Amino acid sequence: MKQFFITATDTDAGKTFVSCALIKAFTQPLTHHNNHSTNKTLSVAAFKPIAAGCELVDGQLINEDAKRLSEFANCQQSIADINPIAFEQAIAPHIAAKIQNKRLSVAQINDHYQQVKSLNADVILVEGAGGWRLPLGPLPLIANSVNANTHTEINTESNADKIKPAYQFLSDFVKVAELDVILIVNMKLGCLNHALLTYETIKADGLHCIAWIANCAASEPMNNLSENISELEQLLPMPKIAQFDFYSDLDSQGKAITFHDKIHLAAQKINLAPLVT
Template identity: 25%
Template sequence: MLKYLFVTGTDTAVGKTVVSQALLQHLAALNHSAVGYKPVATGDKLTADGWRNQDALLLQSLSDPIRPYREISPVTLPGDMRGIYNGEPMDFALMSNGLHQLSRQAQTVIIDGHGGWQSILPDYRSYSEWVVHEKLPVVMVIGIQTGCINHAILTAQAIATDGLRLVGWVANRINPGLAHYAEVLEVLRKKIPAPQIGELPYLPRAQQRNLAGYVDLSAVMALKARLTA
């Protein structure tokens, strides 16, 4: 298994954290230790300990071994997002140090991205600049909805242009009423230059479920074997 998997999406709210959850649960079922990492999160709730993000808390609960919240999510932006684009430098070193620290705790780190591939940070840099700096292999989450084929193809092209490897993609049926669902998946399988490693049906309260069976990392494991042969 690869040491790192960075989970990006074709847009925001397409299910990156749900897929990260599925990957962590799948690895746990294989007795493979893995921790979740959300380097940049948006705080959902202000607590006595500061802003806390529900996605980061979920990743923390699924990590093996369990790590403190600040290790899981070192940067938490204000929940209302007002005034965050202020030019204040993002600490890429802090994000990288956290990643490397977690890599010493488990066999694999599942990194849950923030927004889409070109999501902009408070200092106007793209989040993908950090991913490129760390040379992370990428898993793309495609929220199956109107326009997703275009978004998926453009995202895959952007990842390749940035010099990174797209190791797989996951279809997440976020719109249960979408017509021609099967045809959309067939187009994606023909057009995306990476294997499909998962398919999640529309699942209310997915965070409360075991999603291990909806993903299959055998193609990623095979890639690791080829790279080290």
């Protein structure tokens, strides 16, 4: 079983688009992407643990990104299976949870992930939210807890304004689940800094960032795009497995290009060899 976590240099970097393209590439006959003479296709399960910005449909919160993932994954998962934690407001998930008097936790996310693992898919693709350090919220303060430095008790009621609680992050789940990481670089001004900081943080967390993808998420390409990609190829130690240009909704003849059409085109550009060896 291969297990991948898709993260990005920032929000709106095209994580869902790239995730769907990766699933499409994995679920095509293997002869399409690694020259093996077999028509076997892989089973791929998708998991987007947290989503904020959902539409209420028949009493269920539906996230558009999770819906897209469900259209390409082939393990007969429901949208709720793919996206178990959903919030209607398009705001930071831990803030949306706080508004509803709920808590997010690594343990909660990992419990849902174990259900996905039970499908025994060949590949599990987990799509993150935001960037690498998405906050899940503060850990609860324990009343009269012991200060590890002074070995004195802390009364959290009288010192509540002075104590900064420890936080949990979605990246903590990635560490617990020991997922390999694929980094999407949103090709725009500042991407060199964002990509290097993200990679260095993933590495400092003790995880393996095994590949990166250059994604032009904006309709207007950045200045000196090729030079920036060349710089990243030199600066990042892992292989670049794809480069995606912006896909318009119309082709050169004015014919509409559907989301599925775009995914099919993108999937052909992915080199899966570093992921399956």
